Amino acid sequence: MVSALAITGGRVVTPQGLVEGGVLVRDGRIAAVGGFDLPGDVERIDARGALIAPGLIDVGVFAIDKPAFVAGGITRAVLMPDQGGIDTVPLVQHAAAAGKPKVWVHPLAAATRGLKGEELAEIGLMARDGACGVATGRGWIADSGVMYRLLGYAGALGLRTVVHAEDGDLAGNAVMTDGETATRLGLAAAPAEAEALAVARDLLLVEATGAPLHIRQVTTARALDLIRAAKKKGLPVSCGITPAHLFLSDIAVTGFRTFARLSPPLRDESDRQACLAGIADGTIDLICSGHDPHGPEAKRLPFIDAEPGMAGAETLLALSLALVRDGLVGVERLFDLLAGAPARLFGLPGGVIEAGAEADLLVVDSDAPWRIESDNMAAAAGNTPFDGLPVQGRVVRTIKGGVPIQ
Amino acid sequence: MSSSPTRPDDGRLGSPFPHRHLTGIAGLQPHEIAFLLDEAEQWVQLNRGTAKHDDRLAGLTLINAFFENSTRTLLSFEIAGKRLGADVVNMAVAQSSVKKGETLIDTAITLNAMRADMIVIRHDSSGAVQLIADKVDCPVLNAGDGRHEHPTQALLDALTIRRRKGRIEGLVVAICGDVLHSRVARSNILSLTALGAEVRVVGPPTLLPPQIERMGVTRFTDFDAGLDGADVVMMLRLQRERMAGGFVPSLREYHALYGLTYDRLAKAAPDALVMHPGPMNRGVEIASDVADDLERSAITEQVEMGVAVRMACLDVLTRARRGVAGW
Numbered sequence: 059m060v061s062a063l064a065i066t067g068g069r070v071v072t073p074q075g076l077v078e079g080g081v082l083v084r085d086g087r088i089a090a091v092g093g094f095d096l097p098g099d100v101e102r103i104d105a106r107g108a109l110i111a112p113g114l115i116d117v118g119v120f121a122i123d124k125p126a127f128v129a130g131g132i133t134r135a136v137l138m139p140d141q142g143g144i145d146t147v148p149l150v151q152h153a154a155a156a157g158k159p160k161v162w163v164h165p166l167a168a169a170t171r172g173l174k175g176e177e178l179a180e181i182g183l184m185a186r187d188g189a190c191g192v193a194t195g196r197g198w199i200a201d202s203g204v205m206y207r208l209l210g211y212a213g214a215l216g217l218r219t220v221v222h223a224e225d226g227d228l229a230g231n232a233v234m235t236d237g238e239t240a241t242r243l244g245l246a247a248a249p250a251e252a253e254a255l256a257v258a259r260d261l262l263l264v265e266a267t268g269a270p271l272h273i274r275q276v277t278t279a280r281a282l283d284l285i286r287a288a289k290k291k292g293l294p295v296s297c298g299i300t301p302a303h304l305f306l307s308d309i310a311v312t313g314f315r316t317f318a319r320l321s322p323p324l325r326d327e328s329d330r331q332a333c334l335a336g337i338a339d340g341t342i343d344l345i346c347s348g349h350d351p352h353g354p355e356a357k358r359l360p361f362i363d364a365e366p367g368m369a370g371a372e373t374l375l376a377l378s379l380a381l382v383r384d385g386l387v388g389v390e391r392l393f394d395l396l397a398g399a400p401a402r403l404f405g406l407p408g409g410v411i412e413a414g415a416e417a418d419l420l421v422v423d424s425d426a427p428w429r430i431e432s433d434n435m436a437a438a439a440g441n442t443p444f445d446g447l448p449v450q451g452r453v454v455r456t457i458k459g460g461v462p463i464q
Numbered sequence: 465m466s467s468s469p470t471r472p473d474d475g476r477l478g479s480p481f482p483h484r485h486l487t488g489i490a491g492l493q494p495h496e497i498a499f500l501l502d503e504a505e506q507w508v509q510l511n512r513g514t515a516k517h518d519d520r521l522a523g524l525t526l527i528n529a530f531f532e533n534s535t536r537t538l539l540s541f542e543i544a545g546k547r548l549g550a551d552v553v554n555m556a557v558a559q560s561s562v563k564k565g566e567t568l569i570d571t572a573i574t575l576n577a578m579r580a581d582m583i584v585i586r587h588d589s590s591g592a593v594q595l596i597a598d599k600v601d602c603p604v605l606n607a608g609d610g611r612h613e614h615p616t617q618a619l620l621d622a623l624t625i626r627r628r629k630g631r632i633e634g635l636v637v638a639i640c641g642d643v644l645h646s647r648v649a650r651s652n653i654l655s656l657t658a659l660g661a662e663v664r665v666v667g668p669p670t671l672l673p674p675q676i677e678r679m680g681v682t683r684f685t686d687f688d689a690g691l692d693g694a695d696v697v698m699m700l701r702l703q704r705e706r707m708a709g710g711f712v713p714s715l716r717e718y719h720a721l722y723g724l725t726y727d728r729l730a731k732a733a734p735d736a737l738v739m740h741p742g743p744m745n746r747g748v749e750i751a752s753d754v755a756d757d758l759e760r761s762a763i764t765e766q767v768e769m770g771v772a773v774r775m776a777c778l779d780v781l782t783r784a785r786r787g788v789a790g791w
Contacts, residue, residue, distance in 0.1 A: 197479040221688040236675070237675050238675045238678040238679075240673075240674070241674060241675055241676055241678070241679065242490070242650070242679065243590055243591065244590040244609075244610055244611030244612035244613070244647060244650055245590050245591075245610075245611070245612075246611075247674065249674070275753055313594070314590070314591030314594060314595070358569055358589070358595075359588070359595075360568065360591055360592040360595060360610075361589070361590060361591045362589055362590065362610075365588060413686030438678070440633060
């Protein structure tokens with residue numbers, strides 16, 4: 059165990075902006091930021107002018123995929139309850155222990171038993187054993203009565219409820235968003251309003267209960283408008299998005315590309331633009347990977363039979379850095395989207411570089427060029443809709459709890 | 465934007481039909497469509513004679529792999545293959561045994577290993593034929609994939625129209641009924657707009673796909689307005705097996721609002737041609753007397769043209785394989 063570690067010669071991403079210098083770590087915590095005197099017993103890492111940033115906190119992954127998380131600079135992952143159905147205490151404990159020491163996994167408790175949307179799961183007991191919130195899983199809760207009681211119950215325990223915003227009846231068996239691409243391909247599609255409908259109901263229930271809500275992925279202009287208005291009213295609502303919905307529209311499905319089969323489905327270009335605006339104006343709180351690796355047995359299928367989801371963990375940072383290069387956000391805001399906000403919303407350590415915080419740190423060469431290659435991924439599977447895309451930005455070093463792991 | 469175009473094969477650029485497969489009309493140039501129609505004409509003549517045989521495909525194996533039930537399309541491809549001298553094998557795959565896709569890929573690899581020279585595929589999932597085409601070495605013909613495309617149906621419809629009307633360019637074609645679930649409609653929209661027709665889609669709003677206008681057609685929910693002055697009235701089968709979602713209240717109401725009767729047909733041009741891809745729901749989308757009117761209806765002729773068009777496609781797609789000069 060190293061008692062002190064100094065990362066020097068970098069540009070430190072702090073909530074107040076970039077600071078020249080480094081970070082001094084003692085006993086797993088940040089002791090000093092910027093310029094400081096080097097103690098004698100210190101281990102040194104020279105950042106060589108690279109960014110020194112907080113480790114990413116990825117909200118809403120569907121698999122514990124350590125190689126992908128490490129490659130992507132994700133030091134904490136908030137796990138969806140779908141895999142193995144985390145609706146009991148032992149499963150929460152198992153999930154929480156699964157990633158250590160390199161990645162800490164923070165499970166979300168299943169909101170309802172077996173994620174069926176009918177009866178409340180043992181949320182309180184699961185929270186006591188490490189669940190950092192509750193989640194409805196891949197689907198929405200159709201019964202508004204159940205949703206109302208869930209929000210009230212979870213809210214009283216201080217837990218944020220994570221929802222999938224898609225009206226299940228309107229979405230039906232759709233695999234795409236209504237539009238020219240779906241019509242040309244002859245794929246079952248649903249109107250984009252399926253999302254706003256679900257968001258509208260849940261926002262009304264938030265207003266009724268006062269309970270905090272997190273919409274895991276918001277992907278449409280209409281839903282963003284509703285959330286923007288709700289935030290203005292002061293409702294405790296937050297939302298996330300994945301790079302896929304920021305950089306791709308439904309045209310990416312052309313040719314029946316199953317790697318672009320996502321849930322919620324890719325939207326049209328005007329919705330994509332609205333999502334970028336939602337990042338710029340702060341309506342969207344965080345960017346997540348939605349990491350959901352699927353091998354060929356789940357993806358090399360006719361489009362409607364393929365599983366939705368993408369392996370996004372190791373491309374999250376590089377894709378998101380494009381938002382900085384495009385001038386949409388500053389680098390400090392980007393790392394708030396990727397680390398700071400997730401930590402605040404789910405009460406997790408880390409996520410920020412300031413004295414006293416948990417020392418989950420990255421050294422990031424934000425210009426390093428590389429190409430996303432489906433066949434060459436660290437993840438459990440290479441199902442990325444960004445296959446072949448040249449990107450910039452690589453994690454050079456990762457420090458978890460003050461210990462260099464990469 | 466084109467969806468899953470038949471991919472040009474490097475060796476065939478410069479030939480009149482530089483495609484390895486026929487997975488859809490999307491990706492075909494107008495002159496390539498016209499070329500297939502021209503090629504089909506000779507087979508119409510052959511088929512009308514007594515010795516309906518040509519042996520240019522002798523020694524080649526055609527596999528008809530139908531993952532979805534079909535009678536007429538399967539029969540049509542079988543006859544087309546046999547009239548050209550190919551060894552034709554029909555594989556009717558029960559939907560229950562081949563349900564999920566890795567099996568579909570495995571099936572493709574199996575067919576490929578048997579050294580088929582042509583594979584004709586029908587499948588109930590949009591895109592499934594392209595998935596197989598990407599895995600095999602021989603030409604693949606799409607005999608219908610989900611709601612996506614049914615290119616040989618569009619070709620036979622175009623040939624029927626061209627023979628009856630003398631042209632396609634400038635005609636007003638009304639495609640009526642369940643457009644949403646229809647691969648026939650999609651392929652016809654692509655081919656008829658490419659060949660210069662003015663295409664309308666007509667049907668209840670629940671059965672018209674969103675943004676269908678982006679495919680270059682005009683959308684009508686009023687049947688009479690959609691038929692007004694049309695030169696060709698193409699009725700679609702109401703896919704009753706796909707009606708689980710309740711897209712129309714009843715067959716009775718559907719017939720009253722969107723069924724083609726003589727009264728309705730009077731709105732179209734005086735010499736309007738009536739078409740239907742079959743099998744018909746008589747008394748639902750089309751009245752029997754209209755369907756059986758040999759002056760107005762080209763429905764049996766469509767079936768006849770189907771064999772000729774499929775012979776042309778099998779011939780053209782195997783030319784490189786057979787070493788025909790210039791291919």
